[in-house]
Amino acid sequence: DNLKFYIFPSKPTVTLQPSWTQIYSGETVTVRCEIQGGEGAQWTYEWKPAKLNTPPTSNEYRITVTESDSGGYSCRGRRDYFFTEWSDIITLTVSFSNRPVVTLYPNWSEIYRGETITVRCEIHGGDTEWDYEWETNSRIKAPNQNEYRIRSASSSNSGNYRCKGRMKSSQHKTTEWSDSVTLTVSDNKPRPVLTVSPSWLSPGASVTLNCEVEHPSAGWSFYWYKAVPDLSEKSSSYELLPDGSGTAQDSYIIHGQTHTAGYVCRAGRGDPEYHTDHSQPKFVWSADVHSATSLTVSPDRVQHFTSDSVSLTCEGNFTEWRVRKFSEDGRLYSDCRRMTGSTCNINTSKSDTAVYWCESGSGEFSSAVNITVQNDGNGPILVSPVHPVTEGASVSLSCSLRTQKILSNVFFYHNDKLIQNDPRGELKISAVSKSDEGFYKCQYSGRESAQSWMSVKVSLIIILLLLLYRCRRTNSEKFSFTYYKLFIIQRHKCIMMFI
Numbered sequence: 001d002n003l004k005f006y007i008f009p010s011k012p013t014v015t016l017q018p019s020w021t022q023i024y025s026g027e028t029v030t031v032r033c034e035i036q037g038g039e040g041a042q043w044t045y046e047w048k049p050a051k052l053n054t055p056p057t058s059n060e061y062r063i064t065v066t067e068s069d070s071g072g073y074s075c076r077g078r079r080d081y082f083f084t085e086w087s088d089i090i091t092l093t094v095s096f097s098n099r100p101v102v103t104l105y106p107n108w109s110e111i112y113r114g115e116t117i118t119v120r121c122e123i124h125g126g127d128t129e130w131d132y133e134w135e136t137n138s139r140i141k142a143p144n145q146n147e148y149r150i151r152s153a154s155s156s157n158s159g160n161y162r163c164k165g166r167m168k169s170s171q172h173k174t175t176e177w178s179d180s181v182t183l184t185v186s187d188n189k190p191r192p193v194l195t196v197s198p199s200w201l202s203p204g205a206s207v208t209l210n211c212e213v214e215h216p217s218a219g220w221s222f223y224w225y226k227a228v229p230d231l232s233e234k235s236s237s238y239e240l241l242p243d244g245s246g247t248a249q250d251s252y253i254i255h256g257q258t259h260t261a262g263y264v265c266r267a268g269r270g271d272p273e274y275h276t277d278h279s280q281p282k283f284v285w286s287a288d289v290h291s292a293t294s295l296t297v298s299p300d301r302v303q304h305f306t307s308d309s310v311s312l313t314c315e316g317n318f319t320e321w322r323v324r325k326f327s328e329d330g331r332l333y334s335d336c337r338r339m340t341g342s343t344c345n346i347n348t349s350k351s352d353t354a355v356y357w358c359e360s361g362s363g364e365f366s367s368a369v370n371i372t373v374q375n376d377g378n379g380p381i382l383v384s385p386v387h388p389v390t391e392g393a394s395v396s397l398s399c400s401l402r403t404q405k406i407l408s409n410v411f412f413y414h415n416d417k418l419i420q421n422d423p424r425g426e427l428k429i430s431a432v433s434k435s436d437e438g439f440y441k442c443q444y445s446g447r448e449s450a451q452s453w454m455s456v457k458v459s460l461i462i463i464l465l466l467l468l469y470r471c472r473r474t475n476s477e478k479f480s481f482t483y484y485k486l487f488i489i490q491r492h493k494c495i496m497m498f499i
């Protein structure tokens, strides 16, 4: 049996040097085929994978590995025409490179002065066998540790950060540099922007607050407040709204609001929690003069000429008042230059075009009014009521020049549609209905007035029916309770009115 004589009895072994089966792309590995007892003999070698078999084949290869070198390795030896068995397969796994990764915890690349953040160098396969080095162009340097905890960030921490590892056991062996990560610390304290919708209340409608902060996705929670007028402070204090603390949503809905009110929001994030400034207050206004306090305007019209003297009077059973003004460009004022008792006297200028209301010393808000100061000194103004007109009542709109009331040839427009060219210069509506609500303006001898909103309020009976309907339609206990309260309030007023 000649054949048997030539089959070498021992199976070869594949060894790896270093002996780890998990190595990183770019590292060098030696694979060797060893035939026990076969030393000295003239072997040639055959390998799997086949790509190693480019002649001259050898019993060992030094490979600088890439991921494509992952896989099973085995070999056999050949002498003349005879072969050994194939060795057992040894599996080599080549991972992504061992380049470290810089991560931020929490992962906000843009943070604010005073926030806490950790910059971390992560090397695949653990942190015990490595020393760490950082390279950064920030003014404050990171210590040579795998983790740099910034307890109270400032702009001196801003910069690009990259790191590498140096093996403790063999100091000349390092990883590559990581990619760099940019940390930006803003010295500004962020201030969210609150929007309130709608601006003017209608009975039964809910009010939606929206709090917008820069970098909105970055871990913020929201705090919602009601503004409480504080006359001594020349400002307001804030009171948390129910369930308004740390909501995940950037919006908040208020049901059953019936009076003018102010709101404020702010945001917070992180641990320890960092807080933004409070937003500027925003308001929802009630036009309802039957609230406990109201604001009256004299002369009683929305539009005024420049340099007109206009007085705003706060009405209600309170001794201390301030008049608030929310201008067209979104600014809030509380500086009535000439306040006598509960009356604020204005010598009008264009910048007085605004929404006005009163705040009492004990924190009450009055109903609110629009005032528009005319732009074109030679043009007409529309004379229209400041307060909402009740359905069924009669109303008359007219057009006036600074020098005189216009008595003929006036064109009136409702929502930009010409509705009347009355020779008497007056638009009379004998029984106002909801459809008469909208913007009005007048035109005289080629000049146009500004346009103003005329508000029509439905009678209390209809409001009650509407509220009852909504109350019954709503399953939510909270809703029902709110509307029930509203119902009681409205019914009370209704009775008061009829007495």
Ligand SMILES: *[C@@H]1O[C@H](CO)[C@@H](O)[C@H](O)[C@H]1NC(C)=O
Residues within 6 Å of the ligand: 107
């Ligand atoms: C931050 O981390 C969260 C969860 O850990 C992840 O959902 C989000 O995509 C990350 N954001 C960025 C900008 O990396």
Ligand SMILES: *[C@@H]1O[C@H](CO)[C@@H](O)[C@H](O)[C@H]1NC(C)=O
Residues within 6 Å of the ligand: 200, 286, 287, 368, 369, 370, 386, 387, 388, 453, 454, 455
């Ligand atoms: C003030 O004007 C706005 C439109 O600009 C209108 O929606 C609101 O009802 C007006 N308020 C009053 C009290 O008329």
Ligand SMILES: *[C@@H]1O[C@H](CO)[C@@H](O)[C@H](O)[C@H]1NC(C)=O
Residues within 6 Å of the ligand: 307, 309, 347, 348
């Ligand atoms: C109102 O202001 C204008 C311009 O500032 C001034 O000319 C005018 O005299 C003032 N009128 C009153 C009544 O104060």
Ligand SMILES: *[C@@H]1O[C@H](CO)[C@@H](O)[C@H](O)[C@H]1NC(C)=O
Residues within 6 Å of the ligand: 317
């Ligand atoms: C006004 O307020 C005072 C003190 O709160 C109260 O005693 C008085 O009855 C009130 N008057 C009216 C007319 O509501």
